[in-house]
Amino acid sequence: xxxxxxxSIGKYSGNNVSIDDALNLKSYxxxxxxxxxxxxxxxxxxxxxxxxxxxxxxxxxATSDNTFQFSGSYLVIAGGGGGGGYQGGGGGGGAGGYRNSxxxxxxxxxxxxxxSITFPKNTALTVSIGSxxxxxxxxxxxxxxxxxxTFYSIVSSGGGGGGGGYSNGLNGxxGGGAGGxxxxxxxxxxxxxxxxxxxxxxxxxxxxDYAAGGGGAGAVGGNSLGAGGAGxxxxxxxxxxxxAGGGGGGxxxxxAGGGGGxGGGGAGGSNGSARTGGNGTVNTGSAGGGGGGxxxxxxxxxxxxxxxxxxxxQTGLTISSSTDGSDTVLEITAGTGSITFS
Numbered sequence: 001x002x003x004x005x006x007x008s009i010g011k012y013s014g015n016n017v018s019i020d021d022a023l024n025l026k027s028y029x030x031x032x033x034x035x036x037x038x039x040x041x042x043x044x045x046x047x048x049x050x051x052x053x054x055x056x057x058x059x060x061x062a063t064s065d066n067t068f069q070f071s072g073s074y075l076v077i078a079g080g081g082g083g084g085g086y087q088g089g090g091g092g093g094g095a096g097g098y099r100n101s102x103x104x105x106x107x108x109x110x111x112x113x114x115x116s117i118t119f120p121k122n123t124a125l126t127v128s129i130g131s132x133x134x135x136x137x138x139x140x141x142x143x144x145x146x147x148x149x150t151f152y153s154i155v156s157s158g159g160g161g162g163g164g165g166y167s168n169g170l171n172g173x174x175g176g177g178a179g180g181x182x183x184x185x186x187x188x189x190x191x192x193x194x195x196x197x198x199x200x201x202x203x204x205x206x207x208x209d210y211a212a213g214g215g216g217a218g219a220v221g222g223n224s225l226g227a228g229g230a231g232x233x234x235x236x237x238x239x240x241x242x243x244a245g246g247g248g249g250g251x252x253x254x255x256a257g258g259g260g261g262x263g264g265g266g267a268g269g270s271n272g273s274a275r276t277g278g279n280g281t282v283n284t285g286s287a288g289g290g291g292g293g294x295x296x297x298x299x300x301x302x303x304x305x306x307x308x309x310x311x312x313x314q315t316g317l318t319i320s321s322s323t324d325g326s327d328t329v330l331e332i333t334a335g336t337g338s339i340t341f342s
Contacts, residue, residue, distance in 0.1 A: 050069070072116060074303075075299075077243055080298075081144070094221070097148070097195035117154070132288065147298075165180060200224075266280050266288045268293075283297055304327065
């Protein structure tokens, strides 16, 4: 570490030293600081966090208020899974992962509210909005899982695709529903803790193919010819919106497939008039219905005190901004890029 240098030491005053010029500590980023060969008592200025940091012999600690960060809440939802099969008989997709730190609202899969995050300023924070999974294109096709959404250190996983007519549902943030081939039962995909629920199971049935619903952020998918699992409601934008519903199970040959879960999940299709499953609603992380429905894309929503941020810049993202009382709300609906606050 460097030694203290000053142009002028004015005087002793009792036990105090008066330094005429400002004391300028050596500046390091957090990564540069951590790479130092430090000794107990070393002090630096952290240019990334705006704090004066000291080393106690084993770890670095901040000793000052941080002027380069602020607290905020997030809702990060991934893309929903597609619906399995085609023209009925396929399982509904599972909803995209649902992670929420706003107020006392829950996360998916029965998870509790996550801890509000501290956003660093003057640092590019990575953001990616997950697309929905594709539906099956033939009776036997499994659907595709949705894609993950990311904000900074928060990652929500994509929803599981629905099983084809002869398949189990796929695992994901919420599990895909089981396919519904007659005479054979299949299992729904598993969901992830704190992100979503399992998909429903199918049972042997004759003569119809009763596929199961995909899991939602708020409930498991229904079993044979079941509805998609329910989504969850959040008021992070200032008004309540339900998102991340599972897709309904498909039916072969004719009749009504299972309904989509609340929160934008697509209804299951059949080999009757509604030949393909419904699509999940965009920017909700909802899933496609059994019978080839496409999963809905995800979304990242941020909320923070307006007074804490002067401005932000972004690359590669589609963002809309609004206010609710003394807070700013940013909805990021598309893209892969970064956002920087100042």
